[in-house]
Amino acid sequence: MKMLSRILIAASALAMTTAMPALAKTFVYCSEASPEGFDPAPYTAGGTFDASAHPIYNRLVEFKKGTTEVEPGLAESWEVSADGLEYTFKLRQGVKWHSNEKFTPSRDFNADDVIFSYQRQASADHPWNQYIAGITYEYYNSMEMPSLIKDIVKVDDYTVKFVLTRPEAPFLANIAMPFASIVSAEYASVLEAAGTKEDLNNAPIGTGPFKFVAYQKDAVIRYAKNPDYWGPAPKIDDLVFAITPDAAVRLQKLKAGECQLMPYPAPADLAAIKEDPNLKVEEQAGLNVGYLAYNTTQAPFDNPKVRKALNMAMNKQAIIDAVFQGAGQVAKNPIPPTMWSYNDAIVDDVYDPVAAKAALEAEGVKDLSMKIWAMPVQRPYMPNARRAAELMQEDFAKVGVKVEIVSYEWGEYLDKSMEPGRDGAVILGWTGDNGDPDNFMGVLLSCASAGKGGANRAFWCNQEFSDLLSKAKQTSDVAERTKLYEQAQVIFKDQAPWATLDHSTQYVPMAKNVTGFVMSPLGDFTFDTVDLTE
Amino acid sequence: MIRFILSKLLYLVPTFLGITLIAFSFVRILPGDPVLLMAGERGISPERHAELSAQLGFDRPLWVQYFDFLGRLFHGDLGNSLVTKKPVMAEFLTLFPATVELGLVAILIATLIGVPVGVMAAIKRGSWFDQVSMTAALVGFSMPIFWWGLLLIIFFSGILGWTPVSGRISLMYFFPDVTGFMLIDSLISGQKGAFTSAISHLILPSVVLATIPLAVIARQTRSAMLEVMGEDYVRTARAKGMSPSRVIGVHALRNAMIPVITTIGLQIGVLMAGAILTETIFSWPGIGKWMIDSISRRDYPVVQSGLLLIAGLVMLVNLLVDLTYGLINPRIRHK
Numbered sequence: 001m002k003m004l005s006r007i008l009i010a011a012s013a014l015a016m017t018t019a020m021p022a023l024a025k026t027f028v029y030c031s032e033a034s035p036e037g038f039d040p041a042p043y044t045a046g047g048t049f050d051a052s053a054h055p056i057y058n059r060l061v062e063f064k065k066g067t068t069e070v071e072p073g074l075a076e077s078w079e080v081s082a083d084g085l086e087y088t089f090k091l092r093q094g095v096k097w098h099s100n101e102k103f104t105p106s107r108d109f110n111a112d113d114v115i116f117s118y119q120r121q122a123s124a125d126h127p128w129n130q131y132i133a134g135i136t137y138e139y140y141n142s143m144e145m146p147s148l149i150k151d152i153v154k155v156d157d158y159t160v161k162f163v164l165t166r167p168e169a170p171f172l173a174n175i176a177m178p179f180a181s182i183v184s185a186e187y188a189s190v191l192e193a194a195g196t197k198e199d200l201n202n203a204p205i206g207t208g209p210f211k212f213v214a215y216q217k218d219a220v221i222r223y224a225k226n227p228d229y230w231g232p233a234p235k236i237d238d239l240v241f242a243i244t245p246d247a248a249v250r251l252q253k254l255k256a257g258e259c260q261l262m263p264y265p266a267p268a269d270l271a272a273i274k275e276d277p278n279l280k281v282e283e284q285a286g287l288n289v290g291y292l293a294y295n296t297t298q299a300p301f302d303n304p305k306v307r308k309a310l311n312m313a314m315n316k317q318a319i320i321d322a323v324f325q326g327a328g329q330v331a332k333n334p335i336p337p338t339m340w341s342y343n344d345a346i347v348d349d350v351y352d353p354v355a356a357k358a359a360l361e362a363e364g365v366k367d368l369s370m371k372i373w374a375m376p377v378q379r380p381y382m383p384n385a386r387r388a389a390e391l392m393q394e395d396f397a398k399v400g401v402k403v404e405i406v407s408y409e410w411g412e413y414l415d416k417s418m419e420p421g422r423d424g425a426v427i428l429g430w431t432g433d434n435g436d437p438d439n440f441m442g443v444l445l446s447c448a449s450a451g452k453g454g455a456n457r458a459f460w461c462n463q464e465f466s467d468l469l470s471k472a473k474q475t476s477d478v479a480e481r482t483k484l485y486e487q488a489q490v491i492f493k494d495q496a497p498w499a500t501l502d503h504s505t506q507y508v509p510m511a512k513n514v515t516g517f518v519m520s521p522l523g524d525f526t527f528d529t530v531d532l533t534e
Numbered sequence: 535m536i537r538f539i540l541s542k543l544l545y546l547v548p549t550f551l552g553i554t555l556i557a558f559s560f561v562r563i564l565p566g567d568p569v570l571l572m573a574g575e576r577g578i579s580p581e582r583h584a585e586l587s588a589q590l591g592f593d594r595p596l597w598v599q600y601f602d603f604l605g606r607l608f609h610g611d612l613g614n615s616l617v618t619k620k621p622v623m624a625e626f627l628t629l630f631p632a633t634v635e636l637g638l639v640a641i642l643i644a645t646l647i648g649v650p651v652g653v654m655a656a657i658k659r660g661s662w663f664d665q666v667s668m669t670a671a672l673v674g675f676s677m678p679i680f681w682w683g684l685l686l687i688i689f690f691s692g693i694l695g696w697t698p699v700s701g702r703i704s705l706m707y708f709f710p711d712v713t714g715f716m717l718i719d720s721l722i723s724g725q726k727g728a729f730t731s732a733i734s735h736l737i738l739p740s741v742v743l744a745t746i747p748l749a750v751i752a753r754q755t756r757s758a759m760l761e762v763m764g765e766d767y768v769r770t771a772r773a774k775g776m777s778p779s780r781v782i783g784v785h786a787l788r789n790a791m792i793p794v795i796t797t798i799g800l801q802i803g804v805l806m807a808g809a810i811l812t813e814t815i816f817s818w819p820g821i822g823k824w825m826i827d828s829i830s831r832r833d834y835p836v837v838q839s840g841l842l843l844i845a846g847l848v849m850l851v852n853l854l855v856d857l858t859y860g861l862i863n864p865r866i867r868h869k
Contacts, residue, residue, distance in 0.1 A: 028705060034827075036618050044572065132619045134590060142576055201619070216711070217628045218819035219702060240705050244817045248684055252692050253699045379575075411566030411832065418577055430575055443576065453579025 025532055026238040029525065030250045030259035034218045034243050038204040040178040041121055042135045050525045051241060053178030055223050056098075056206035060089055060114065060160075061176045065529065066518040068287070068339070068435020070172045074109060074182055074207065075160075080476060084167030089114075091158040096228040097184050098211040100203055102194070105186060109207055111154040116185035118152055121145070128188060131197040139179035143433075167474045169481060170436040177434050182207065209234045209528035218243055235516065235531035254279065254509060260532065261510040261517065263525060267325040267383065273509045284519045285338050286506040289331050289440065290381035290429035291498040292372070292392070293457040295422050300365050307496040309359035311349040313399040319391045320502055323384045327507065331500035333489050335440045338521050339432070340478070341485035346493050348500075357399040369402040371424025373417060377410050380504050380523070381429030388501070389427060417457050426457050427501075435522060437485045442469050445492065460497035535860065542856055546849055553849075554607065557841035558600050561834050568592075568616050568832040590616065592834075603838065612843075613835035615828070622839040626821065630843075631714030632702065633820030636812070637805045639736055640743035645798060648748045652755025652794075653787065659760065667752065674749035679808055683742045683815035690738060697738050700817040704731040739816040743808050747801040754797040758790035765789075792863060799855030803848050 033047035040053035053059075062073035072078075075089035095109035120128040121137040122145065129135075140146070148171070151163040164171065174180070187205040191197050204212045209231065210223035221241040225234045242259050244250045250262040251269055255276065265273060265281075273279055294301040294310075301307060316330045332348035335341070360368070374389035375382060382388065386407065393403040406424065408416055417426045433439050443449055446469050447461035465488050472484040508519060516529040569586045570578065578586075587593045591602070606613060612622040651671075655664040691699045698704065702716045709723035717736070720728035762768060763786050771781045809822035821840065828836035 026705075037620075042619065044574070132614075134614055134616070135619055136586060136589070138572060141582065142573075198620075214708070216819065217625065218823060219817070220705065222708065242701060242705060242817070243819075244700060245823070246815055246817070249687060249700050249815060249817060252687050256691055256695065256699050258699055258701075258705075409565040411568075411570040414573070414575065414577065415567070415570050428575060449577075453577055453582070455575060455577040 024237040025235070026240060027236040027261075027527060027530055027532060028240045028242055028259040029527065030244045030253050030262040031221075031241040031525075032243075032245060032247075032250070032263050035215075035221065037201040038212060038215070039183065039201040040181045041117075041137055041140065041183075042132075042201075044138050046523055049178040051221055052204065053181045054208070054524055054526045055210035055239060055528070056204050056208045056212055057178075057181035057183070058095075058207045059176055059178075059180050059182060060091075061172055063176050063435070063520070063522065063524075065526070066520065068173070068432075068521055070176050073176070074114075078172075084169075084474065084476060085164050087162040087164070087171065088155070089160050089162070091160065092230060093158055095207050095230045097187065097207060098205045098226060100205065100212075102196075102199070102203070103187050103190050103205055105184065105205075107186060109182070109184075110157045111160045112157075112185045113182050114160045115152055115154055116188060117180070117182045118145075118149070121179070122149065127192070128197070128200075131200060137179065139177065139433075143174045143177070143179070145174070167476075169473050169476045170434065170438050173434040173436045173439075210239050229528075232528070234528045236527065239527050251509070254511065257511070260514050261508065261525075261530075263508060265507055265509050267327045270325075270327065270507060278512055279509055280512055280514075282508045282510070282517065282519055284506050284521065285329070285336060286380055286504045286523065287336055287338060287432040287435065287521045288381040288429060289334060289336060289503055290379075290427070290501040291331070291334070292425050292427050292501060293417075293498050294425045294496075296458050296460045296497050297420065298423075300363065300368065301370075301425070303363055304495045305359060305363050306365055307499075308349060309356045309363070309365075309399070310396065310401070311496055311499045312352050312359065313356035313401070314392055314395050314499055315351045316348075316499075316501060317351070318395075319388050322391060323382070323388050324502065324504060328502045328504045331503050332493070334445060334492055334498065334500060335437050335485075335489070336432075336503045339435060339437055339440070341437045341482040341489075343486040343489040345486075346489055349496075353395070353398045360399060360401070367400070367402075369404065370396075371404050371406050373413065373424055373426040374405050374407045375410070375413060375427055376407050379429060380431055380506070381502065382427060383504075385427045418452060418454070420452070420459060422459075425499075428457055429501075430455075432522065437481075438469065438473055441485065441488060441492075442473070445469075445497065458497035460495070462491060462495055462497075465491045465495075538860055539857065542853055546853065549849060550846065553842060553845045554604060555600070557838045557845065558603055560841065561829070561832060561837040562596065564829075564832065566832050568834060571832055572616075607839075607842075612839035615836045616833045617828070617831055617836075622836050625824065625836070626840065626843055628711075628714070629819055629821045629824050632716070632818060633806075633809055633813070633822060635715050635717065636736070636739055636743060636818060636820060637802070637809060639740040640805060640808075641747060641798065641801065643740055643744040644748035644751050644801065647744075648751030649755050649794065652752040653759055653782065655752070655756045656759035656763065657782065664756075668756065671749040671752045674745045675753075677745050679742060679745070679811040680815060682745060683738070683812060686738050686742060687815070698731075698735050700735075700815070702732065702735050702818065703728065704735075707731060739812050739818055742815070743805060743812045746808060747798075747804055750801060750804070751794065751797055755790065755794050758793045759786060762786045762790045788862070792859060795855060795858055795862070799852055802851045806844055806848065 035048040035051035036043045036045060038052045040049055058074045060073055060075040061070045064071040074092050076092045078087055078089045080087055091111060097105035099105060120126045121140040148164055148168055149162060150165045153161040155161050184205050188200060191199050209226055209229050211226050213222040213224050215221045223239040225237050244253055247264060247266040251265060253259050254262050273281055294307050296302055320328045320330055332346055333343060372389045372392055375385040389405045396403045430440060430444055443455050445456055445460060447466040449456040450459050450461045468484045468488040472481045475481060513533045514530060515533055516531045518529055569583055614621055651667050655667050658664050687699055690697045707725050707728045712719050712722050716732040720732040768781060768786055771785045809820060810826050813820045813823040825840050
């Protein structure tokens with residue numbers, strides 16, 4: 001009898017464990033990096049936003065899944081005044097805040113939360129500005145919010161008006177970015193009363209599709225489905241991030257079924273992943289560009305014809321093949337082809353060493369020696385800058401240009417490459433923040449960004465080009481803006497401040513039974529639409 | 535004995551001060567600036583750079599920063615991470631148990647296998663066992679940890695499916711941290727299978743981490759044993775007709791253990807170095823990986839305080855080793 005009861009207990013325990021997956025659907029994501037924290041405003045890393053802004057929070061406006069188009073988020077609709085200076089947002093009603101053991105919301109999301117979320121970043125005197133000592137709001141600052149937002153007015157509980165200092169077309173795209181996530185003002189006041197302000201960052205409360213459950217530093221983050229989510233309900237019950245920094249180990253975990261999806265596979269593993277019957281790979285062009293920026297203020301690189309000739313001497317396809325192993329494409333414009341206003345009519349400089357040599361001679365350039373700066377780190381737009389520089393060195397040698405390759409520690413590299421008298425051309429790149437063309441061309445090529453503190457590493461200031469960009473920023477008519485940016489790309493190609501190198505391709509390997517995952521051109525990983533089939 | 539301990543402790547004070555200086559200067563000698571790294575490709579205006587540097591206190595002369603660091607240290611304040619903005623001490627305490635757990639199991643494996651293998655190799659000097667084990671030790675000592683770890687994962691987890699790939703416990707189990715030691719917490723949790731899962735997750739990383747110390751301990755034990763076995767008192771013991779196991783176990787091994795214990799103590803430092811790679815491969819949330827991440831981000835407070843804590847710990851272990859000598863060899867105690 002005793003034996004029988006033991007068997008029965010064991011059998012029921014077994015039945016319970018096998019029945020468990022049917023009760024709760026758990027999705028495990030082998031994420032790459034640990035989040036810096038769970039308040040998106042003070043941080044800048046994409047991995048942090050994947051763990052905070054995307055699952056836990058919402059913004060007034062959101063990027064439509066799989067695109068860089070802006071769609072309603074916590075704001076149901078908005079109106080822009082004729083002069084482009086006032087944005088009035090109608091807020092969604094009935095949006096519930098998450099709860100945890102310390103906090104049960106007494107009210108729904110409203111205008112106070114919006115004002116709190118922006119004011120804490122805007123004003124150094126705000127009681128929550130320094131809720132953790134030494135905190136800074138780098139995205140709020142670098143997107144020029146302090147000089148752009150003049151005032152935020154609560155019209156009523158569900159209407160908020162942003163007053164700007166100047167018309168700024170990319171404004172909506174900017175506030176769809178993670179730093180503009182809306183946090184709960186009520187939660188903040190509860191934490192303040194309890195004297196545990198830092199819990200805003202450690203035990204986040206949001207309105208997003210998943211509720212935060214727990215974080216074990218550098219190991220695991222757990223989320224649970226938000227049953228009261230205002231948008232389409234997530235299809236999985238539990239979301240788990242298993243933090244796995246090494247790409248080879250991530251792949252082993254994926255193969256062993258310890259997780260269902262992983263970011264950033266090593267290019268060398270792609271062929272094997274594609275052949276694995278249990279896995280599938282989705283791919284998409286990344287929203288980025290890799291480039292070689294000449295110093296256009298120094299002879300002979302101040303001559304566009306010399307720059308053009310060097311561009312012709314460069315076998316870009318060979319560089320892409322060697323450096324990306326197929327996971328990239330040649331760039332001809334300063335913005336990626338997936339971005340609106342990409343000018344596909346532009347013809348790239350053809351690789352022709354003979355013509356390049358003749359062009360250099362025609363400009364009186366003989367026995368030219370130059371430096372090429374190779375980044376010391378891997379970035380999505382440039383996995384191996386040293387190798388790329390070596391290939392350029394070989395190409396340039398064929399047209400009689402001697403190249404010395406230099407490199408510095410990453411922080412120093414970024415700093416020194418912006419010094420005006422810089423000797424040499426710099427390999428660098430950019431990954432888009434919000435899908436607006438101004439976020440590429442304005443940041444990287446305008447006159448305003450050519451000085452110290454900017455990111456225009458060609459120091460290229462073409463008034464005509466910059467005027468086109470300024471004009472495009474002042475109108476919100478997308479057709480009109482497209483035309484202006486297309487024109488700007490023609491000038492860019494003609495003047496050749498850079499050799500445009502590449503746009504990388506992004507790959508996401510996942511288990512065969514994963515459905516509904518949508519790749520983001522911005523490189524975000526979001527899981528509110530994913531599901532697991534049996 | 536108390537005087538012996540006190541004199542040892544007194545030595546630690548100048549050493550500790552020296553380490554604060556090294557830890558403080560180490561990150562600052564490295565080129566690169568945390569503010570620039572935070573800004574990335576976007577760049578940062580000189581005004582904003584100055585503003586942030588001032589906010590973080592980096593605009594002050596280095597010696598002022600150093601004494602500020604020391605001053606805070608004596609008040610138990612190790613500063614906040616520049617990246618996570620959280621107190622360094624809190625982060626250390628969260629991650630430290632994982633490293634200790636891994637390190638202890640590794641050193642246990644290395645000692646429990648290394649010492650008997652060394653003894654056997656010494657007794658059977660020149661035999662095939664001696665040859666094979668010492669060649670294996672040489673190979674183990676020269677093993678690149680990263681490659682070795684990945685190889686074991688691919689073989690045991692990927693191909694055979696015997697062990698989990700990485701992490702500390704299956705994601706099925708979820709319980710609060712009580713001690714931070716997964717083996718203990720999984721037992722406390724009372725969840726069925728949790729303890730077994732924690733053990734299975736420990737096997738590969740601890741074997742990888744144990745590889746180099748194991749090789750060193752085995753070789754050291756062998757040579758110490760060979761030396762002792764040539765001593766007069768061993769010959770005398772044999773001549774008295776003592777059984778071989780007693781000669782080796784009581785007379786030879788006890789004396790041979792002194793250099794071996796030193797070696798084991800010194801391996802703690804080696805383990806810390808190995809932990810950096812092992813933790814990265816096995817996604818093990820410990821302080822090795824934490825230090826590496828912080829160095830690459832120039833997270834000054836974490837690197838300087840983290841180094842200090844680790845160095846303090848290694849010092850403590852060495853102190854314990856010194857005290858162990860005293861126990862094993864009374865002559866050292868009385869000197």
